[in-house]
Amino acid sequence: MRKEGKIYIAGHRGMVGSAIYRKLKTEGFSNFIFRTSAELDLRNQQEVKDFFAAEKPDYVFLAAAKVGGIQANNVYRADFIYENLMIECNVIHAAYANKVEKLMFLGSSCIYPKLAPQPLKEDYLLTGVLEQTNEPYAIAKIAGIKLCDSYRKQYGCNFISVMPTNLYGPNDNYDLEKSHVLPALIRKFHEAKVAGKTEVEIWGSGTPLREFLHVDDLADACYYLMQSYNEEGLVNIGTGTDLSIKDLALLVKKIVGFNGELKFNASKPDGTPRKLMDVSKLHSFGWNHKIDLEQGISMVYSDPETIRKFQEATIA
Secondary structure (H helix, E strand, C coil): CCCCCCEEEECCCCHHHHHHHHHHHHCCCCCEECCCCCCCCCCCHHHHHHHHHHHCCCEEEECCCCCCCHHHHHHCHHHHHHHHHHHHHHHHHHHHHCCCCEEEEECCHHHCCCCCCCCECHHHCCCCCCCHHHHHHHHHHHHHHHHHHHHHHHHCCCEEEEEECEEECCCCCCCCCCCCHHHHHHHHHHHHHHHCCCEEEEECCCCCEECEEEHHHHHHHHHHHHHHCCCCCEEEECCCCCEEHHHHHHHHHHHHCCCCEEEEECCCCCCCCEECECCHHHHHCCCCCCCCHHHHHHHHHHCHHHHHHHHHHHHC
């Protein structure tokens, strides 16, 4: 990436986009274009077309998406597939039409089949049935990968795709109805501690295995790949290690300092039994994560912004 190049980060105020922005700033980049969702509706083809024609970005990070946890994905199925498809189609086509030098599309580990062998290799894409609760979102993200590969093959566009594992960190979503498991647990244990409760309810059986990556590590990997990766197909980004939801809850409980018990609600969905990324492809390029899980959760919980996010989510 040229230091003087014009960079558009779609979704710059979200957890992923803001982390990429922080990383690029530390690397000496300063020529950024920003639009909030109120200023530019990425679901609107004409607005996106006009924006790219006027601004002519050199590099694009497509981190904008409609996201949520199991509950949100299952309830708002039409919204998740429609909005994500529209965002991807509009931005990727506009990037091609305006000769963007390089685009990175960020997907999700939920693109892989529900019962795919573990750990999940990039080659397992489209080899089986998806997890039912988030199938619409997963299909949209798969379409984004195929859009990048198709524009590369037909038009020679340098569009690449990366698939992050479960993420956490600054600017996470702490709305208990729409958030992912780790931020939800951090908030639940904090509020239970403050309220003096004796137990915290955990959704599901506690047995599913999950992998977690600090978003600053993701941003570091994205920057690394924008410098060095120029091929079709996707690259997994993760740690290569996982733990059960029960063990995750116990770790969060320890970090937060909650002294009560865990109560597992088996009537709630577990989701995919295991979802561990095979990161041997990324490791072969010379990149490894730096922030371990306990350190990362401690960083998040000790940040005053996290408590403010709890309060914002409660008001919302």
